[in-house]
Amino acid sequence: MRLTARKLLWGAATRLRLLARRQLPAWRRFRAADAARPAPAVTTGRRLLLLTWEFPPQVTGGVYRPLSFVRHAAASGWQAEVVCGPAPDLPSEAGHHLAGLLPADVPVTRVGADTGPHPWPLPKLDGGILHALSLFEAAATRIRPGQGGVILASGPPFASFVAGYWLARHTGWKLVLDYRDEWTENPHGVVRCDRTNRKWETRCQARADVVLFTTRAQLEHQVATFPELERSKCEIVYNGWESSDFESMADLPAGALTSRDLMALTFVGNLGPWWEIETFLADAVEALKIQPELTRRLQIRFVGRINPAVAAAIKRFSPPLSIVTTGELPKPAALREMLEADALLLPNPPRLARYIAGKTYEYVAAGRPILVHGTGGEIQRIVDPLGMAVVVAQRAPGLLAEALTRTLASVGRDDDKSRHWLTERTRESSARHLYALLDRMTMV
Numbered sequence: 001m002r003l004t005a006r007k008l009l010w011g012a013a014t015r016l017r018l019l020a021r022r023q024l025p026a027w028r029r030f031r032a033a034d035a036a037r038p039a040p041a042v043t044t045g046r047r048l049l050l051l052t053w054e055f056p057p058q059v060t061g062g063v064y065r066p067l068s069f070v071r072h073a074a075a076s077g078w079q080a081e082v083v084c085g086p087a088p089d090l091p092s093e094a095g096h097h098l099a100g101l102l103p104a105d106v107p108v109t110r111v112g113a114d115t116g117p118h119p120w121p122l123p124k125l126d127g128g129i130l131h132a133l134s135l136f137e138a139a140a141t142r143i144r145p146g147q148g149g150v151i152l153a154s155g156p157p158f159a160s161f162v163a164g165y166w167l168a169r170h171t172g173w174k175l176v177l178d179y180r181d182e183w184t185e186n187p188h189g190v191v192r193c194d195r196t197n198r199k200w201e202t203r204c205q206a207r208a209d210v211v212l213f214t215t216r217a218q219l220e221h222q223v224a225t226f227p228e229l230e231r232s233k234c235e236i237v238y239n240g241w242e243s244s245d246f247e248s249m250a251d252l253p254a255g256a257l258t259s260r261d262l263m264a265l266t267f268v269g270n271l272g273p274w275w276e277i278e279t280f281l282a283d284a285v286e287a288l289k290i291q292p293e294l295t296r297r298l299q300i301r302f303v304g305r306i307n308p309a310v311a312a313a314i315k316r317f318s319p320p321l322s323i324v325t326t327g328e329l330p331k332p333a334a335l336r337e338m339l340e341a342d343a344l345l346l347p348n349p350p351r352l353a354r355y356i357a358g359k360t361y362e363y364v365a366a367g368r369p370i371l372v373h374g375t376g377g378e379i380q381r382i383v384d385p386l387g388m389a390v391v392v393a394q395r396a397p398g399l400l401a402e403a404l405t406r407t408l409a410s411v412g413r414d415d416d417k418s419r420h421w422l423t424e425r426t427r428e429s430s431a432r433h434l435y436a437l438l439d440r441m442t443m444v
Helices: 002-034 064-071 093-099 129-140 159-171 195-207 216-225 243-247 277-290 308-315 331-340 358-366 377-386 397-405 415-424 427-442
Strands: 047-051 079-084 108-110 150-155 174-179 210-213 234-236 263-268 298-303 323-326 343-347 370-373 389-392
Touching: 002 129, 002 159, 047 064, 047 129, 047 159, 064 079, 064 150, 064 427, 079 129, 093 331, 129 159, 150 159, 150 427, 159 174, 159 195, 174 195, 174 427, 210 216, 210 427, 216 234, 216 377, 243 331, 243 358, 263 331, 277 298, 277 308, 277 343, 277 370, 277 397, 298 331, 308 323, 331 358, 343 358, 358 377, 358 415, 370 377, 370 397, 377 389, 377 415, 389 397
Parallel strands: 047 079, 047 150, 079 108, 150 174, 174 210, 210 234, 263 298, 263 343, 298 323, 343 370, 370 389
Antiparallel strands: none
């Protein structure tokens, strides 16, 4: 009995300490951020404050777009700075390369990551409510009274949207929401999607002055899903590619599909479960049965970070497939892998119909034949007119065998169309489009 009583007392004391040290301070911070009366709008200047959790030297699919916006701000006459999450303890070589692309005159303020239990009873938001508070509080210190500017919140994770919502209310600055991916409509399974997040997503959209999407399909889907979202404030700013990344490789000979026995089919990028790569590998196994000579010739290469569950699934297919995995590489080395491939693999599962993977732009720029596994969606709408891809339906191993043995070898692209498309889809071009939108917004 005494032991049980001691356990109860110890548990009660622990909960009281947690309440005093974590719950109450978090609640006070939340009330200070969320309960303040909205500030009147201020005269907007050409200053951009970017809120994002992921930023170089982190290396994820989400760092390239925010980085490109601040890299090209000065060229459009804007002063940019960044408030973001922490840097990794041991940045990779790829991370150091990306961080080195940031102009020296762009200030970066980092906040710490919170690893403790969720503070009851605050809302459970994608990215973490305490991370939203930390971004907001750090950004608020960067704004002096009387200043004007634009807050650009980029997600996921979407704690940045909530931080931007609070900051806009407190300062009167314009608010731009940048959907790199969708929030509660996200098909990837990696973003928190529930009633609480839906409520906060709606609040953020209502406060925003401009809402950016990366594809027309995403914009239309969001407008149809959120009746409160005004179409008039929705805009598309495409992702893109950095032309400077390819300049040092202009003389590198590209791979040739018919010049050697080995055929390297390469996927470059972050390989997560949303790509449904197991479906492709299962089709490839059946294709080997239809065309046995592929067993000797085909080498499937995965270059980049691989989700552990996906990595385990890949092992189940090797053998009979010849599969080579390479870890995360600096951008120049990753691009070299693209240029040296015989063909580039671009999965196109139905769940990604509204998305254009960032690698699509670099695949087109690399000029290699592209094997698109899966039909329809934004991806096929891009590659069909350019004439540089073979699109094969999922679970059609006969068509896949034909593509791997004959069709890919005859792929050629329409150089004029590709050149025009690539010119309009550089990161620099997308940034100019963004700042032209901001200029129009600040003139209102």
